Amino acid sequence: MEALSISLKVGLIGTALSLVPGIAIAWLIARRRFPGRMLLDGLVHLPLVLPPVVTGYLLLLLFGRAGYIGAFLHAQFGLTLAFNWKGAALVAAITGFPLLVRAVRLSIEAADEGLEAAARTLGASGFGAFVSVTLPLIMPGIIAGTLLAFARALGEFGATITFAANIPGETQTLPLLLYSVLQSPDSEALGLRIVVLSLVLAAGALFLSEWLSRVMQRRLRGAS
Amino acid sequence: MSGEILQADLRARLGTLELELSLKAGNGTTAIVGPSGAGKTSLLRIIAGLHRQAEGRISFGDHVFHDSAAGIFLKPEKRRIGYVFQEPRLFPHMSVARNLDYGARRRGIASAGARDEIITLLGLANLLERLPHKLSGGEAQRVAMGRTLLSSPRLLLMDEPMANLDLRRRREIMPFLEMLHQRLSLPILYVSHNLDEVIRLADNVLVIDRGRVFATGGTAQVLNRPDVQQLLAGTPGMDADLGTILDASISAHEPEKMITRLSLGGGLELRVPLRHEQPGTALRLRLHARDIAIATQTPHGLSIRNSLPGRIDRINVAPGGQRDVTIRLDGGGNIEITARVTQGAVDDLQLARGHAVWALVKSVALASD
Numbered sequence: 001m002e003a004l005s006i007s008l009k010v011g012l013i014g015t016a017l018s019l020v021p022g023i024a025i026a027w028l029i030a031r032r033r034f035p036g037r038m039l040l041d042g043l044v045h046l047p048l049v050l051p052p053v054v055t056g057y058l059l060l061l062l063f064g065r066a067g068y069i070g071a072f073l074h075a076q077f078g079l080t081l082a083f084n085w086k087g088a089a090l091v092a093a094i095t096g097f098p099l100l101v102r103a104v105r106l107s108i109e110a111a112d113e114g115l116e117a118a119a120r121t122l123g124a125s126g127f128g129a130f131v132s133v134t135l136p137l138i139m140p141g142i143i144a145g146t147l148l149a150f151a152r153a154l155g156e157f158g159a160t161i162t163f164a165a166n167i168p169g170e171t172q173t174l175p176l177l178l179y180s181v182l183q184s185p186d187s188e189a190l191g192l193r194i195v196v197l198s199l200v201l202a203a204g205a206l207f208l209s210e211w212l213s214r215v216m217q218r219r220l221r222g223a224s
Numbered sequence: 225m226s227g228e229i230l231q232a233d234l235r236a237r238l239g240t241l242e243l244e245l246s247l248k249a250g251n252g253t254t255a256i257v258g259p260s261g262a263g264k265t266s267l268l269r270i271i272a273g274l275h276r277q278a279e280g281r282i283s284f285g286d287h288v289f290h291d292s293a294a295g296i297f298l299k300p301e302k303r304r305i306g307y308v309f310q311e312p313r314l315f316p317h318m319s320v321a322r323n324l325d326y327g328a329r330r331r332g333i334a335s336a337g338a339r340d341e342i343i344t345l346l347g348l349a350n351l352l353e354r355l356p357h358k359l360s361g362g363e364a365q366r367v368a369m370g371r372t373l374l375s376s377p378r379l380l381l382m383d384e385p386m387a388n389l390d391l392r393r394r395r396e397i398m399p400f401l402e403m404l405h406q407r408l409s410l411p412i413l414y415v416s417h418n419l420d421e422v423i424r425l426a427d428n429v430l431v432i433d434r435g436r437v438f439a440t441g442g443t444a445q446v447l448n449r450p451d452v453q454q455l456l457a458g459t460p461g462m463d464a465d466l467g468t469i470l471d472a473s474i475s476a477h478e479p480e481k482m483i484t485r486l487s488l489g490g491g492l493e494l495r496v497p498l499r500h501e502q503p504g505t506a507l508r509l510r511l512h513a514r515d516i517a518i519a520t521q522t523p524h525g526l527s528i529r530n531s532l533p534g535r536i537d538r539i540n541v542a543p544g545g546q547r548d549v550t551i552r553l554d555g556g557g558n559i560e561i562t563a564r565v566t567q568g569a570v571d572d573l574q575l576a577r578g579h580a581v582w583a584l585v586k587s588v589a590l591a592s593d
Contacts, residue, residue: 047467114313117274120300121307122327132326136317219317 002169003177010173011083011153014044014092017099025106029132039122041215045179048098059091063163087164088171095156103148107141108134142211145204147209151202173224174198227251230271230283230411236278240268243278253405254425257441261458262432264415268381271413272307273300282564284379295587304331306377308385312364315358320367321352327375339374346370346400362393366400373404381414387417401425417459423447423469431455444469444508446562450540450550451486459541467512468561474503490557496527496588510589513548513568516563517584520573530585532561536577539570549575551583
């Protein structure tokens with residue numbers, strides 16, 4: 001099924017894209033005090049509270065051919081995002097972002113800062129201490145946040161259809177396909193199959209997340 | 225190793241506390257003591273570079289760690305300062321061996337020989353493969369010390385490394401600490417609330433109160449000061465009976481009588497149960513004020529073996545309404561001993577300044593027991 005592979009591709013690439021900036025911003029918000037910190041926090045959470053169609057429209061304004069960033073990307077790299085699968089991946093990245101940042105930020109806040117201080121006195125740089133000490137310790141949080149963001153991306157509908165449209169074979173993910181299918185009469189059987197598929201996918205992601213963080217927790221027991 | 229000197233002149237605001245102090249520390253152990261909230265831990269954190277908001281200058285030999293006027297701030301990882309925290313702070317996802325090698329791997333200085341030596345010294349050989357949560361508190365703190373030492377520090381900061389350990393674990397770690405303090409020729413700053421630790425480990429003492437230096441100098445000299453004793457007596461966790469600290473040396477053993485004679489200088493001697501150290505060995509003694517009695521005549525017919533003649537120098541009120549009578553001993557040593565007695569005893573014996581008395585030493589606590 002084409003829609004399934006598009007869903008997975010868009011979801012995976014989108015989530016992968018958001019991983020490094022997500023951890024960086026989570027760290028900034030958790031550990032640094034700077035002017036504009038609250039603003040950044042709010043900005044990150046925006047896609048979570050904004051109606052998805054609004055998010056999609058804003059993306060269109062910014063990343064569309066005529067948008068500020070879109071025009072720049074097209075002129076510099078010949079990259080077009082609106083109305084293709086790359087755009088859908090961007091939507092996946094942005095809508096999953098708040099969930100990822102939230103989970104990672106909470107685990108960074110729970111991680112003992114004293115361990116990093118100890119690492120610094122032992123000769124590690126600030127970044128080195130984070131990578132060698134804190135990162136392994138917050139891995140359960142990162143995994144949980146990533147899978148949550150991935151599951152959110154799989155279910156994305158409003159922003160995707162607004163920004164990337166509903167193009168079969170290009171941007172038509174499972175939810176978009178379901179929407180199209182339900183428009184035509186006598187398609188309940190196909191619709192039901194898509195519903196089951198979505199359920200399995202979502203439940204699978206949740207189960208995987210739970211299982212992975214349990215394994216990690218067991219490995220790190222005594223950590224906190 | 226080096227004979228470099230740590231020098232710090234600092235001002236910092238830490239919440240409501242205004243820290244403003246100068247210190248100098250060379251090779252050997254300088255104990256930092258003082259009431260809770262005096263700024264002891266903050267001082268260590270500033271020296272280590274873990275707390276940046278401070279004004280002033282910190283240097284160690286030729287290395288400038290911090291100079292706010294010149295805009296110099298050396299990152300903590302560049303200072304090569306070993307820091308043993310109150311908690312072990314072992315990395316929970318790494319085995320003991322990887323914890324130990326964490327600093328050495330980054331600095332690449334410690335030799336294999338040094339590694340083996342420290343592992344043996346701290347008794348860590350059987351723990352190497354374990355994860356930190358499988359260690360007891362004492363073991364974990366020993367690993368933390370080993371990890372710090374293996375990072376080849378030029379200077380060692382220890383912040384109450386035994387505060388979270390019970391008495392048994394303290395006893396277990398104390399010999400290791402003592403060995404380290406004797407064998408390492410580098411400056412050690414050691415924050416402690418435990419006076420026995422200070423007496424056993426420290427060459428010098430820095431007393432801090434409310435962010436300022438209250439007293440500084442040799443251990444016995446500082447801790448015997450009445451104002452220091454008064455300050456520390458009010459500190460939670462401190463013994464209310466600091467007593468008298470004396471630096472002595474073994475003058476002779478008398479195995480047939482099962483005693484050892486200790487010289488206090490100025491021709492004064494104390495007799496204690498037989499020791500195993502060589503004659504000439506320096507020992508630090510602690511005479512609790514409650515273990516000293518006073519006689520107004522030459523004592524005879526007493527079980528107490530040690531009586532030292534002197535004159536009463538002063539009488540102060542001790543915690544609990546008792547009286548601390550400080551006696552300056554005869555002989556040229558300028559040695560003082562404080563006895564804690566009741567007001568009734570002061571009245572009955574008509575004790576007063578300048579009276580000739582004998583200090584009867586009921587027992588001697590040796591700082592290395």
